[in-house]
Amino acid sequence: xxxxxxxxxxxxxxxxxxxxxxxxxxxxxxxxxxxxxxxxxxxxxxxxxxxxxxxxxxxxxxxxxxxxxxxxxxxxxxxxxxxxxxxxxxxxxxxxxxxxxxxxxxxxxxxxxxxxxxxxxxxxxxxxxxxxxxxxxxxxxxxxxxxxxxxxxxxxxxxxxxxxxxxxxxxxxxxxxxxxxxxxxxxxxxxxxxxxxxxxxxxxxxxxxxxxxxxxxxxxxxxxxxxxxxxxxxxxxxxxxxxxxxxxxxxxxxxxxxxxxxxxxxxxxxxxxxxxxxxxxxxxxxxxxxxxxxxxxxxxxxxxxxxxxxxxxxxxxxxxxxxxxx
Numbered sequence: 001x002x003x004x005x006x007x008x009x010x011x012x013x014x015x016x017x018x019x020x021x022x023x024x025x026x027x028x029x030x031x032x033x034x035x036x037x038x039x040x041x042x043x044x045x046x047x048x049x050x051x052x053x054x055x056x057x058x059x060x061x062x063x064x065x066x067x068x069x070x071x072x073x074x075x076x077x078x079x080x081x082x083x084x085x086x087x088x089x090x091x092x093x094x095x096x097x098x099x100x101x102x103x104x105x106x107x108x109x110x111x112x113x114x115x116x117x118x119x120x121x122x123x124x125x126x127x128x129x130x131x132x133x134x135x136x137x138x139x140x141x142x143x144x145x146x147x148x149x150x151x152x153x154x155x156x157x158x159x160x161x162x163x164x165x166x167x168x169x170x171x172x173x174x175x176x177x178x179x180x181x182x183x184x185x186x187x188x189x190x191x192x193x194x195x196x197x198x199x200x201x202x203x204x205x206x207x208x209x210x211x212x213x214x215x216x217x218x219x220x221x222x223x224x225x226x227x228x229x230x231x232x233x234x235x236x237x238x239x240x241x242x243x244x245x246x247x248x249x250x251x252x253x254x255x256x257x258x259x260x261x262x263x264x265x266x267x268x269x270x271x272x273x274x275x276x277x278x279x280x281x282x283x284x285x286x287x288x289x290x291x292x293x294x295x296x297x298x299x300x301x302x303x304x305x306x307x308x309x310x311x312x313x314x315x316x317x318x319x320x321x322x323x324x325x326x
Contacts (some may be wrong), residue, residue: 026306045242087125131250187249235270
């Protein structure tokens, strides 16, 4: 066999069966969807930012292959933690062998473990905390209310993180998202480190009201507005990494508009793909097969649907590289 000249050619040649075929088919359909004028929302769970998904995701955003993101609060902030503290991260390649006492030693060293990667609390979280608290206080003084990601966008655009960059800024998906000003939806932001800090600042009296932060209900309303506006112009696809709230939150916007609000009749999602390592089941949202979403009015029998049962840290970069033509 002739040696493939690109990642795309390698996938086309070798990914012919089972999960690899699902990956290729999903990538081909993804490319067809956006190349024909459709847009794509990415729903991102897990610890993909700490897994440095920005190395491919940032370029997907820059090249107009992803047009909106729903993500956990952890993914939102951890891309910026990696941006400003990457050199101080510590790897634990033998993490499966750690004892409870080993874990305690990491904690006492200020290292918060995410599988094989430890985020340095002082040099990442606390460094960013000092900056974002200033923005919260400024909003309080001005009587402004913003979404969590809007505060992050403000910090990025003001250049306040630039002196601390420790990776190539081209590899930060948050920088790319801020540059393109794509909408981000962050359901359940409260359970992130930065969300915890926001509540703590209110408890300590350093902030006087939780009201400066727009809520999940307001995120949902903004999502309704965005989906309604965009589907007047084109089909919107749904690409999901993992399960949980980052996916469940945005996908229900279609029945919300059509069946609950009844404000207009919007089309269902025009493409669906989920990368999941959850065991396929009919008793969990994360393990439910895509067909189940048809009964909720989220997808139709004609929607291209794919389920890739594998590790997202392997699959997502490969699929993104294919769509980018690498």
